[in-house]
Amino acid sequence: MTEKEKMLRGEPYFSFGEELAGERQHAKEVVFEFNRLEPSKVVERHALLRGLFGSAGGKFYIEPPFRCDYGYNIHWGEGSYANYNLVILDCNRVTIGDQVLIGPNVSIYTAGHPIDPVTRAQDVEFALPVTIGNRVWIGGGAILNPGVSIGDNTVIGAGSVVTKSIPANVVAVGNPCRVLREIRPDEIGGDHGSD
Known part of the structure; x- marks a missing residue:
């Protein structure tokens, strides 16, 4: 099995091989190239x-600057937006x-390193997928592990x-992030101005 195959399976792998x-x-x-292009x-x-991405919706927007590891593990939904300085370490599927609305300075990490310092010193890492559902709002500076x-x-x-x-239909905050409250039914949907 190649190091890439191990990476995509969530198994420990060596990330500094040629491939x-x-x-x-x-x-x-x-x-x-993306980050250096003119704003227009x-x-x-x-x-x-x-x-670069594994897939992307017909309409999406990512403000530069943006950073990622591979790109092909990123699957970006229709109409989703990311503000400045998004970092995605996509060693596994994101x-x-x-x-989805993603605020500035958000980091999404699939990559992790062993707790054992001897193994960690051998440049071994692992990667686990991250999934963000539909119509999610991620506030600025959040980190997803x-x-x-x-x-x-x-x-x-x-x-x-x-x-x-974190489950659906909640507001969650903090370090570590915890559910603060459920989103009320009247806060979901398109009826924002009934009489």
Whole structure:
């Protein structure tokens, strides 16, 4: 089994082999080009990401600067938006649902390192997928750790550190991120101005 296959299966792997290093270098080149394009070159910027990502909705928007490890593990939903300085360490699958709002300075990490210092010193790491449901709002400065999922319609407060999965239809905040309250039925849906 290759190191890439181990990485994608969530098993310990060595990340500095030729194949993975080359793929990271390719992503760096594409992301560099994305970040350096003029602000008016929206179509060109997003064409670069479409070629890099595993999949992307017909309409999406990511503000530069943006960083990722590989790109091909990112699956970006329809109508989803990310503000400045999004970092995605996509050593495993990152699924971002439809109509997701991601605030500035958010970090999504699939990559982790062993607790054992001897193993860690051998450049061994692991990666677990991260899943964000539809219509999620992630506040600025939030950090999502390996293996977490966030359910549909949920709001993650600014500065939160998500270490465990968060269910759908809740407001969750803090470090570690915890459910603060459920979202009321009248807070979900399109009827915002009934008489």
